[in-house]
Amino acid sequence: MPNSSNKFHGHNVAAFSFSSRRSAIFLVLSAFLLSIATFLFFRPFQGNRCLNSNPRSVKVVWEHSTAAGTHDLPNRHKVMGFVGIQTGFGSVRRRESLRKTWFPSDQQGLQRLEESTGLAFRFVIGRTSDNSKMSALRNEVAEYDDFILLDIQEEYSKLPYKTLAFFKAAYALFEADFYVKADDDIYLRPDRLSLLLAKERSHTQTYIGCMKKGPVFTDPKLKWYEPLSHLLGKEYFFHAYGPIYALSADVVSSLVVLRNDSYVSGT
Numbered sequence: 001m002p003n004s005s006n007k008f009h010g011h012n013v014a015a016f017s018f019s020s021r022r023s024a025i026f027l028v029l030s031a032f033l034l035s036i037a038t039f040l041f042f043r044p045f046q047g048n049r050c051l052n053s054n055p056r057s058v059k060v061v062w063e064h065s066t067a068a069g070t071h072d073l074p075n076r077h078k079v080m081g082f083v084g085i086q087t088g089f090g091s092v093r094r095r096e097s098l099r100k101t102w103f104p105s106d107q108q109g110l111q112r113l114e115e116s117t118g119l120a121f122r123f124v125i126g127r128t129s130d131n132s133k134m135s136a137l138r139n140e141v142a143e144y145d146d147f148i149l150l151d152i153q154e155e156y157s158k159l160p161y162k163t164l165a166f167f168k169a170a171y172a173l174f175e176a177d178f179y180v181k182a183d184d185d186i187y188l189r190p191d192r193l194s195l196l197l198a199k200e201r202s203h204t205q206t207y208i209g210c211m212k213k214g215p216v217f218t219d220p221k222l223k224w225y226e227p228l229s230h231l232l233g234k235e236y237f238f239h240a241y242g243p244i245y246a247l248s249a250d251v252v253s254s255l256v257v258l259r260n261d262s263y264v265s266g267t
Contacts, residue, residue, distance in 0.1 A: 076175035080118030081197045081246070084166050087123045087184040088154055089133045092140075094184045095123060102188055105144060117194035120174060123147045123184070124166050126154035148173070164255060167247070171256045178208070179252045182244040197246065209245025213238045 085103070087095055099105040103121060104113055114120050123146055128134060141147050150165045152158070163181060170179050178197045182188065196208065213236050218229045226232060247255075 076173060077120065078175045079114065079120045080176065080194070081120075081178040081180055082170050082174040082176045083119055083121045083180040083182060083188075083190075083193070084124040084148065084170055085121065085182050085184050085186075086159075086162070086166065087125050089125070089128055089130070089137065091184050092136075095140075098184065098187075099144070102190060103146075107145060110146060113190060117190045118198070119180075119190055119194055120176075121146070121190075124150065124162075124169075126150045126152045126162055126165075128154050164258070167252050167255050171249075171252050176249060178206075178246045178248055180244065180246040181242075183242075186244050188244075201248075204248055204250040206248040207240065207245065207251065208247075210241035211238055212241045 085098070095103075104110045110121065125137065125147060127149070137147075137149075141149070148166070148169055150162060150169060152162055152165050154162070166181065167179055170176075180193070180197075215235055216226050216229045216232045217224045219225060
């Protein structure tokens with residue numbers, strides 16, 4: 001009787017141990033498969049961005065009632081030059097064209113270009129009340145991460161305000177020798193721009209760009225008709241050409257100290 005009793009209990013213990021091991025293995029495998037499924041299906045979308053890289057796009061908002069000074073700025077990223085490509089909501093195709101040519105379409109490419117030329121590049125755009133356009137912009141920012149977003153209305157009539165806001169934002173974010181404003185229909189040679197900006201100059205307050213003048217269009221049927229032609233005469237005065245130009249840090253610092261109300265009031 002004692003022997004049969006021992007065999008009985010031994011048999012049940014063995015069966016219980018085998019069942020426990022099988023259950024434990026099943027639970028471990030289930031947890032492992034669940035963790036893989038969670039990683040694959042619930043991780044956030046990263047687009048072309050490196051998982052361990054810092055975002056490059058930034059939104060800049062200026063206080064309306066204060067003047068932006070040159071002090072108390074955060075740690076600014078040091079480069080020889082910062083290039084802001086001015087773009088708009090109707091220029092998606094232009095940005096695509098630039099990303100397929102000279103403007104890198106990924107963070108690694110932007111970083112390599114910055115290291116080889118000393119220049120940092122971003123698209124610069126304002127805001128709009130059109131929700132669908134803002135949604136499309138957010139998707140583009142998430143995919144490429146190469147924007148400076150200005151808190152200013154994106155309108156053709158307010159481009160001077162946008163330009164001033166750009167220089168203020170660029171100065172706050174980057175410590176550069178030069179700040180370059182360029183339109184999104186410019187096909188640039190970054191290597192040549194780098195060589196141009198690296199040249200020694202005898203003074204620190206510098207403008208680099210084209211100067212032009214031309215006839216004033218007085219015919220209302222023409223695209224560039226000038227309503228104030230009677231004040232201007234037959235020819236425009238000699239002036240700076242807008243599609244691309246560079247300002248030295250000393251010049252931009254003089255713009256930064258202007259009161260924000262001087263351009264925010266136009267938004």
